[in-house]
Amino acid sequence: MRFFRKRSLKRRLIWQLLFLQSAILIAVVVALIMLLVRADLGGKFMDTDGVDVIGAAIERQPDGKLVVTDTADVLALKQTSPNIWFIARNKAGEVITGGAVPETYRPFAAVLDRLSYGEMRDTVEPYNLAVVVRTVSTDIGDFTILAGNGSMVSTLFVIVLLSHLFMVPILLLLTLVALIAIPIIVSRALSGIATVAARAEQIDIDRRGTRLPEDKIPVEVQPMVKAINGALGRLDDGYQRHQRFLIDAAHELRTPIAILQTRLETMPPGALRTRLLLDANRVAGLAEQMLDLQRINQPGETFHDVNLVELCQRVAADLAPIAITAGYELSLETTERRVIVRGDSGALGRAVTNLVQNAIEHGEHRGAIIIRVEQDGTLEVADEGPGIPSAERALIFEPFYRLHPRERGAGLGLHLVREIVTRHQGHVAVVEEETAGACFRITLPLGTERLGRCCDVAALTLGWKGSSNPE
Numbered sequence: 001m002r003f004f005r006k007r008s009l010k011r012r013l014i015w016q017l018l019f020l021q022s023a024i025l026i027a028v029v030v031a032l033i034m035l036l037v038r039a040d041l042g043g044k045f046m047d048t049d050g051v052d053v054i055g056a057a058i059e060r061q062p063d064g065k066l067v068v069t070d071t072a073d074v075l076a077l078k079q080t081s082p083n084i085w086f087i088a089r090n091k092a093g094e095v096i097t098g099g100a101v102p103e104t105y106r107p108f109a110a111v112l113d114r115l116s117y118g119e120m121r122d123t124v125e126p127y128n129l130a131v132v133v134r135t136v137s138t139d140i141g142d143f144t145i146l147a148g149n150g151s152m153v154s155t156l157f158v159i160v161l162l163s164h165l166f167m168v169p170i171l172l173l174l175t176l177v178a179l180i181a182i183p184i185i186v187s188r189a190l191s192g193i194a195t196v197a198a199r200a201e202q203i204d205i206d207r208r209g210t211r212l213p214e215d216k217i218p219v220e221v222q223p224m225v226k227a228i229n230g231a232l233g234r235l236d237d238g239y240q241r242h243q244r245f246l247i248d249a250a251h252e253l254r255t256p257i258a259i260l261q262t263r264l265e266t267m268p269p270g271a272l273r274t275r276l277l278l279d280a281n282r283v284a285g286l287a288e289q290m291l292d293l294q295r296i297n298q299p300g301e302t303f304h305d306v307n308l309v310e311l312c313q314r315v316a317a318d319l320a321p322i323a324i325t326a327g328y329e330l331s332l333e334t335t336e337r338r339v340i341v342r343g344d345s346g347a348l349g350r351a352v353t354n355l356v357q358n359a360i361e362h363g364e365h366r367g368a369i370i371i372r373v374e375q376d377g378t379l380e381v382a383d384e385g386p387g388i389p390s391a392e393r394a395l396i397f398e399p400f401y402r403l404h405p406r407e408r409g410a411g412l413g414l415h416l417v418r419e420i421v422t423r424h425q426g427h428v429a430v431v432e433e434e435t436a437g438a439c440f441r442i443t444l445p446l447g448t449e450r451l452g453r454c455c456d457v458a459a460l461t462l463g464w465k466g467s468s469n470p471e
Contacts, residue, residue: 013182013186014178014179014182014183017178017182018174018175018178021171021174021178022171022174025170025171025174048132048134050077050081050084050086050147051086051132051134051136051145051147052134052136053071053073053074053077054068054074054077054086054088054098054136054145054147055088055134055136055137055138055143055145056071056073056136056138057069057070057071057073057074058088058096058138058140058143059140060140066088066094066096067096068096068098081149083099083100083149084098084099084147084148084149085097085098085099085100085101085102085147085148085149086098086099086101086145086146086147086148087101087105087106087108087109087112087145087146087147088112088143088144088145088146089109089112089113089143089144090113090141090142090143090144091113091141091142092141093113095109095112097109099149102129102148104129105131105146105148108146112133112144112146113144115133115144115146116133116135116144117133117134117135118131118132118133119131119132119133120132129148130148130149131146131147131148132146132147132148133145133146189218190217190218190221191216192213192215192216192217192218193217193221195213195216196212196213196217196225199211199212199213200212200228203232209236210232211229211232211233212225212228212229212232213225214226214229253283253287254284254287257280257283257284257287258284260280261277261280261281261284264276264277264280265277274325277322277325278322278325278326281322282361288350303342303343303344303424304342304343304344304345305340305341305342305447306340306341306342306343306344306345306348306447307338307339307340308339308340308341308348308373308377308379308444309334309336309337309338309339309373311345311348311349311352312332312334312352312371312373312379313332314349315349315352315353315356315371316330316331316332316356316371318353319353319356319357319360322357322360323356323360323369326360326365327365327366328359328360328363328365328366328367328368328369328383329367329368329369330356330368330369330371331368331369331370331371332370332371332372332373333370333371333372333373334372334373334374335375336373336374336375339373339374339375339377339446340446340447341377341424341444341445341446341447342424342444342445342446342447343424343444343447344424347420347423347424348420348424348444350416350420351416351417351420351421351428351442352371352379352381352442354413354414354416354417355381355413355414355417355440355442356369356371356381357413358381358413358414358440359381359382359383359385359438362383362385362386362438363383363384363385363437364385364386366384366385367383367384367385367437368383368384369381369382369383370382370383376443376446377443377444377445377446378441378442378443378444379441379442379443379444380431380439380440380441380442381439381440382437382438382439382440383437383438383439384436384437385436385437385438386436386437387436387437387438388430388438393429393430396414396430397414397415397417397418397428398415417440417442421442421444424444424445425444425445426442426443426444426445427442427443428440428441428442428443429441
């Protein structure tokens with residue numbers, strides 16, 4: 001059963017309650033025995049087993065006379081109690097006696113059929129006047145038997161025997177009550193804990209402000225729940241301060257970065273200017289990624305139909321100068337004019353931008369960077385760089401993870417891509433490419449407007465190379 005598991009509250013309550021009940025019951029019984037013993041009742045009780053033996057041995061002879069047959073039990077009784085005597089009488093008034101009946105009890109023979117049960121004892125040894133009266137059913141009818149001077153038991157023995165006879169069923173009853181009642185009582189008392197646990201499972205970085213309910217839970221548990229709610233409040237406050245710092249820092253960096261880029265563009269052409277522009281663009285990209293972290297966590301995003309082809313054209317046109325400066329050819333390949341998906345165009349544009357910037361950063365400044373848009377809502381960004389090892393492909397989307405520890409970048413770009421795509425109910429992964437290099441594939445659900453194909457138009461290919469001013 002579940003409440004017998006280790007560290008179970010029900011299990012501990014059951015065993016502790018049973019131990020306490022047993023200890024109290026034993027203490028009460030011991031106290032009762034001591035009280036009865038100190039009361040000095042004295043005397044001894046007659047053993048009732050002899051009455052049953054005598055009753056079973058009464059028989060009627062053919063002439064109608066009643067006799068007690070010397071059965072094996074009767075002979076054994078006479079050996080243990082040689083002075084035993086008895087008077088037996090039935091409803092018909094027939095009387096049979098045995099042994100030396102004391103003068104005190106001889107008158108009982110006339111009225112014994114009017115009795116059914118009784119015990120008498122004296123306080124003077126050898127307790128010859130201690131008797132027992134019982135009604136016994138036999139094959140020839142019911143007999144009331146008064147017997148005495150048989151085997152005797154002490155008062156203390158009788159008290160102890162009776163106390164045990166009462167204590168055992170009481171203990172069994174208490175055990176049954178504990179096994180049934182305690183699980184029910186504990187379950188009802190702790191029913192509010194299940195609600196607290198369900199609410200706690202909902203706490204997440206994206207669901208801040210959640211608090212555990214403090215009503216309908218035991219008073220003993222409320223301090224712990226209040227302490228957890230206080231800790232959650234402090235964590236939320238710290239997270240908000242952290243978020244505000246990132247936003248403020250990113251915004252403050254944009255202005256000096258823009259001034260730096262403008263001044264670098266006025267420098268004479270050369271390798272130093274190219275390198276400085278790349279570094280400035282990298283810093284600008286990091287600032288934008290910091291802002292993107294905040295944008296994707298803002299509630300109230302409105303999704304609408306987005307044409308992936310137009311979106312990728314804009315991204316390619318914006319990043320073409322940077323790609324050409326870094327030594328790449330940038331192209332957009334698609335057979336479609338319209339591929340409609342449901343989403344936020346700004347967020348999806350940032351995802352594609354991050355993939356292209358990642359290719360520029362890690363493509364070793366050679367070859368081509370290709371953006372592909374497929375009819376089914378699939379978007380790919382491929383380069384001709386060194387590629388990504390299979391063992392690293394699941395890790396590169398983690399925040400702050402970098403393929404090479406000493407490489408530049410904060411490790412946020414691919415993480416942002418995954419977050420944006422996930423919010424659009426899509427999927428992003430690294431896939432095998434026929435040529436060397438890395439290929440990132442984004443799969444998005446199609447929008448309400450079905451994709452449209454221009455039947456008379458061949459594959460659309462836009463490319464930029466050899467010019468820093470693409471059209």
